[in-house]
Amino acid sequence: MDTKCCVCLNCVDTLQKIASWDSLITKLQDLVPEEEWCDDYNICHLCTTELERAYEFRQLCIRYTLERKSALLPKPVEIFSCYHCSSTFTDKQILAEHIYTHQEDRKPPEVPKSLYTKKCKLKAPNKKTRSFSCEVCDVVMPQAKQIVEHCFSEHSIAKKVVKPYKCDKCVMRFTSSANLIQHKKYHDGSRSHICSICGKSYITKSDLTVHEYTHFNRRNYKCDVCVKAFNTNKNLRSHMLVVHTDPGLWKYGCDVCSRRFPLKSGYEQHMKRHTGDKQFVCHICEKSFVSRSELQKHMRYHSQVKPFRCDHCDKSYKDKRLLDIHLAKSHGIGNAKVPVRERKYACDACPSSFSEKQKLERHAQTHAGVKPFVCLQCDKKYSDKYYFKQHMKSVHNLSEEGHGFGKDLDSYESEVMS
Incomplete structure (x- = not known):
């Protein structure tokens, strides 16, 4: 058994595995991703203390950087959707006028001022005044059930889909106060629910419960179409949407490039590419990325470790996708799609053409004698x-x-x- 610390290389008696319950290996990978950290490595108490201190400082920097950037982001535009078709609007009045086009032989109702006003004037003693707004028009009422009845009678919206509870920090709306309370926890950002197995923390108890299912790996939720099975019902639903649903029926569509997405998370990440919102920054070359997974993939290129080796030749790769392409292209193994690059950059001095502009510029140096x-x-x-x-x-x-x-x-x- 190796009795040396993997960091300071000192031989001490008080060593522990970096893959222990307090997720030391995860913290090492986050702080020094260019190195390969194996589960059987040991670490001493002094290096563990320094690791915890460095990791806490990194988390502090990330948290305040996100807060600073979020304060500079433009206020999101509120989108109002029609319940009768897929049309969306940025103005409630235009949406209200549009909804009446779905209702034949009906005129816009005149709202009696005695029932409600745009600002609620009903005040109960020793109680905080509450008001609920209609998501179609500008009507404000003191009770949520009044909004539900209003949307049902005036806008022909089913009662169970009316969302009278609106978040005061973003544009999200909810059908119940319980869902709104859960949503507000994500704005607070307090991760008080901690996994006892790996130490990861979560904002809500339900998020922690879903995470813990991954440790059990029972895969009780089976797909009726294919042979795949999943640990949670949420993962199964996502699989059905992504794999077994016609892309034309996907709910989320980009207004910029017309791409459609089955999941809201994928749509939101895609929209960040249009807005240039790249919050994940490489600490080595300062290149920024939209998601953490893209940053982690990028970090492999700063490392010389190539863990994915070909069993049929001496080639090795940093990314599994590149290995799969190599197997398909060189050995005819697997069904990976081999990319075909278009050579759209042509040389003016000879018939050569290239797929990248940089390659053409390097090639031009040969004609110039550089x-x-x-x-x-x-x-x-x-x-x-x-x-x-x-x-x-x-x-x-x-x-x-x-x-x-x-x-x-x-x-x-x-x-x-x-």
Whole structure:
């Protein structure tokens, strides 16, 4: 058994596995993603204390950065949807006029001022005055049930889908006060519900319960169409929408590029690409991304670890998708779709064409006689980075894994170019 700490490499008696219950391996992966952390690594008490301190500081920075950016974001536009068709509007009055087009031989009703006004004037002693607004017109009433009756009688909206409870911090509306209370917890951001198995924290008890099902991995929810099974009913519903539902019936549609999405989360993440809202930033190169998963995928390219190896040749990759493409393209194994890149950048001096503008610019250097890649060992010069790397590997035994000169080829290249 290894008795050394994986961080300081000291041999001490008080060691614990980094894959223990307090999720040390997760924190190490978040702080130092360019290194590979194995479950059987040990860590000492002093390094654990430093890790906890660094992780807490990182979380603090992330929290205040999000708060600062959210304060600078423009106020979201409230969207009003018609219950009779898929039309959406940004103005309640226009929506109200549109709804009456679905009701033949009806005129817009005249609302008696004695029943309600736009501002509720009913005040109960020692009670906070409440008001509920109609999501179609500008009517305000003191009771939620009055709004439900109003929407049913005047706008022909089914009572069970009326949402009189509106969040005072965003544009979301709900059918019950219980759902509104649960929603407000996400604005507070207090993660008081902690998983006893892995230590992850959640805002609501229901979110924690759903998460704990993943540890049991019972997969009791089976799909009736295919052989897949899931740990939660929510995951099964998402699977049915994404895999077994016609994309033309997907609920969420982008007004910018007309793409449709089965889930609200996918739609919201897509809209961030149009607005440029990229809150996940790489601490190495400062490149920003829309989602955490994209950032984690990007971090692999800063690492030299290639865990996905081909069993049929000596190739290895940082991403499983690239391995699947290699297997399909080189060995005819699997059904991965091999991408075909369009060569839309043509050279003016010769018949060559390229799929990327940067490759065309590098190619143009060969016609101009520019050779920026110079070998420090034999003074050979190359205009293309690919041929420069091939020369370093075959002639000087310098590979990207760091053989030969004790550093990777990209580091050597930066020294050459400086």
